[in-house]
Structures are given as C-alpha cells and as structure tokens.
Amino acid sequence: MSVRCIRPSAGLKGEINIPGDKSISHRSIMLGSIAQGTTEITHFLKGADCLSTIGCFRRMGIEIEEKPDYILVHGKGLRGLTQPPETLNVGNSGTTTRLLSGILAGQSFSSSLSGDDSLNSRPMARIMTPLNSMGADITSRYHNNCAPLQINPGTLSGIHYQAPVASAQVKSAILLAGLYADGKTAVTEPALSRNHTELMLQNFGACVSSTMHRDGSTTAQIEPCDELYGQQIDVPGDISSAAYFIAAGLLVPHSEILVKNVGTNFTRAGFLKVCEAMGAPLTLLNKSFEGGEGRADILVKSAPLKGTVIEGDIIPTLIDELLIIAVMAACAEGTTIIKDAAELKVKETNRIDTVTENLKAMGVSVTPTEDGMIIEGNAGAPLSGARIKSYLDHRIAMSFAVAGLAASQETVIEDCQCVDVSYPEFFASLESLY
Ligand code: S3P
Numbered sequence: 150m151s152v153r154c155i156r157p158s159a160g161l162k163g164e165i166n167i168p169g170d171k172s173i174s175h176r177s178i179m180l181g182s183i184a185q186g187t188t189e190i191t192h193f194l195k196g197a198d199c200l201s202t203i204g205c206f207r208r209m210g211i212e213i214e215e216k217p218d219y220i221l222v223h224g225k226g227l228r229g230l231t232q233p234p235e236t237l238n239v240g241n242s243g244t245t246t247r248l249l250s251g252i253l254a255g256q257s258f259s260s261s262l263s264g265d266d267s268l269n270s271r272p273m274a275r276i277m278t279p280l281n282s283m284g285a286d287i288t289s290r291y292h293n294n295c296a297p298l299q300i301n302p303g304t305l306s307g308i309h310y311q312a313p314v315a316s317a318q319v320k321s322a323i324l325l326a327g328l329y330a331d332g333k334t335a336v337t338e339p340a341l342s343r344n345h346t347e348l349m350l351q352n353f354g355a356c357v358s359s360t361m362h363r364d365g366s367t368t369a370q371i372e373p374c375d376e377l378y379g380q381q382i383d384v385p386g387d388i389s390s391a392a393y394f395i396a397a398g399l400l401v402p403h404s405e406i407l408v409k410n411v412g413t414n415f416t417r418a419g420f421l422k423v424c425e426a427m428g429a430p431l432t433l434l435n436k437s438f439e440g441g442e443g444r445a446d447i448l449v450k451s452a453p454l455k456g457t458v459i460e461g462d463i464i465p466t467l468i469d470e471l472l473i474i475a476v477m478a479a480c481a482e483g484t485t486i487i488k489d490a491a492e493l494k495v496k497e498t499n500r501i502d503t504v505t506e507n508l509k510a511m512g513v514s515v516t517p518t519e520d521g522m523i524i525e526g527n528a529g530a531p532l533s534g535a536r537i538k539s540y541l542d543h544r545i546a547m548s549f550a551v552a553g554l555a556a557s558q559e560t561v562i563e564d565c566q567c568v569d570v571s572y573p574e575f576f577a578s579l580e581s582l583y
Contacts, residue, residue, distance in 0.1 A: 155553030160403030161582035167386030169194035181222030186379030201240035232258035251322030254285035255329025263297035307332035317342035335370035340462040348441035353377040385412035398449030413443040419467030456483030482528040487521035510535040534558030543570040
C-alpha cells in the first residue's frame, strides 16, 4: 500500500501550473479519433483515466502519438474505427465508459468494455436506457445495469431525451450517438452540466446548439453530420485539480499561491462562487478565452471562511469539488449545508459516506443526508491529524491531503497512488509549496 504523511503547514508559498483538464482531455482524444485528419493536443492530462481513453482508441485502430509536449491523434473519420480484438479496458474511468458507449453504439461492429471493481459497480442504466431507445443494442453482461457492457451494432434514430439527472456524461453519450443517428437528437437536463462536449463538437464542425429554459433546464441538440475535422486543442488547466491548491491557500494561514492556467468555463466554475460565498474572494489574473473555454491565473491568499448553503442548479458546476468544499467547510466558522447532491453517491466511491467517514476521523461534526451533508465548522481551529483511507478514490486522497495541512498533527493518507487517475504530480506540487 502506498501511504503519504502530510505535515501541518505554517504557510504555503509559490506557483502551481495546473495539469490539463480531465474532461477536455478525454473529449479531445475521442473527437480526434473520429475526425478526419490530425488533431494536435497540447497540455493533455496524462492521468490514468485519459490514458485509458487513449488505450481504447488505439485498440480500435487509431494511431495516437505521445510526444513530450503534445499528443497527435491521427483520426480516421466518423466511420474509421475498427473492431477491437478484445474487451476494451476503461480502468477507473466513468467518462471513458459512458462517452465511448455513445460512440460505440453507432458503429457497425460489436464491442465490449469493462473496468476496475469501482467502475464495474457504477450505474450504466443512465446511458443504456437513452441509447437503447435510439436503437442501440447495449446490454450489461451480469444483468445488473453495470459494466461489463456488450454493444452490438444497431441503427440509430434521433430522440429527444428528458434526462432525470444533470449529467454531462449522459448528455455527451447521447450527443455522440446523435452523430450516427438518422435525424436530430436532443437532450434536456434539469440543470446545465459541463458543456465541453457541445463546445468541442462545434469546433470540430458538428451542428450543435443549446437552449437554456426559464426553469434552469437546458436542451442540447445535434444534427447528424457527414464528417468531423481534426483540430488544434490547447487544454486549459483542470479547475477540479486547481481547487485543492485554492483550498490549501485559503486554509493554511500565511499562504500566498498563484494557481496558473485554470479553466474557468462557467459550467465548471461553481467552486469559485462558493469560495466567494464563504468569504474568500479570489483574484483572477490574465483572463483569456479559446475554443469557447475561458482560463485565468488565480491568486489565493489565506482567509477565514464562513459556512454557506450549496444547493440547486450550482451543484452540477462543482460536483467533483464538493469533497474539498466539505474540507473547507470543516475549517470555516458556522454550518455548511450541501443539498441536491445525491449524485455524490455514484461517483468513484459513495462520496457522502467516504467524506463523512474521513471528516469524522479528523474530529469534525458532520451529518450525512440523503442528498448531501451538514458540516459544523470548527472556526479555524486545527483539525485532528488522522489515518485516512482513500478508498482508492483520487479526489478523497487529495481532499484529505489538504485537510492534513490544516491539522494539528501529522495525517497519513492510505492508498494515495490513486491520485494518478487525475493528477499524477499532485504530491510533488504540494511539496513544492512548503
Ligand atoms: C464528467 C462529468 C461528471 C464528473 C466526472 C467527469 C465528464 O460526471 O463527475 O468526473 O467529463 O463529463 P457526471 O456527468 O456523471 O455528473
């Protein structure tokens, strides 16, 4: 087992270059593979999840060159994939599984995909139901609505799907299948989830549009198209990874950190709003915009935090940051309430349970609820150092490493190699700030 000891810090100083966005990196490989021509990707995230996506497309005949500073994807067009010789290994990656299923549903060959124990226990009915209603033939090998999935060729028709949850993975799977359908495909979700698929599809030449409705629900729609065309993509830094360093800078007294090149797409930036609501305005510098995606450097200085309520339409814009927000809430003054976040239960772990367990181990008063948690902040008093289980969930490991910086004694993170899923250099970057 790999373990890390986190020493309490007396002040963090320095600059961090945030690695590429995981969601955008996945999509750049997928669209690059089914486009005509070459796609060049800079600042690609070489985390285990995105490497799973690369592995899957290589098994379907796509040449993908990994250079030190960029990736070249030699796309073969919408109908250029070939049948994989064996079950595609999606590792720990829900994004690979769900988005790839949308693409595989439109192919003329059979395929199957499977991942690790955590992945193979995550719900897949949420993509099987809409894709099968488009005419796909996707079944769960053990009839439990989980991977391994078997995908046989089907003829796809456009649908208008009313998604019960706001999920970019579900929306994206349907839009990608829509590329292969015989008519317009639309997805309405109850609140807007991350829109990287829509933006990137547009850049690759697809006809995609989005409409926001008065009640906050949003419809994305796509027309079938003849071809996509290879692009140059510079991936912005991942705001989900930046959140750990922003939180560390806020929580550890006497800190000042410049977190560089952070993606600020509004469908992902709920964390910045929560920082503000907790009394920690951040300074955004060097703002820019490319391919529909915003980015900025973020200057963080330590600040006392106060509790807040996080609920409703903001949830999909910070779903992966709720763990580190829970750690910030534990150090804040007052109570923080997280609601409408039942999706936390179906991530890499049941994150309501795993966050609660670990916050309790650090002496925090926390009550799990059906769709979130209630956290009593300790008003800046240090947390208790503890032995923390990562449960092999990368975001648990990183969130509690940050909690350890704000503790009175050493904190040990067990099974910490799981950070490789989204942020292989996480611990090295953290140490560079001591
Ligand atoms: C992702 C969407 C989110 C997020 C996941 C990445 C994506 O999942 O939690 O880490 O890249 O589309 P859901 O769409 O299921 O909420």
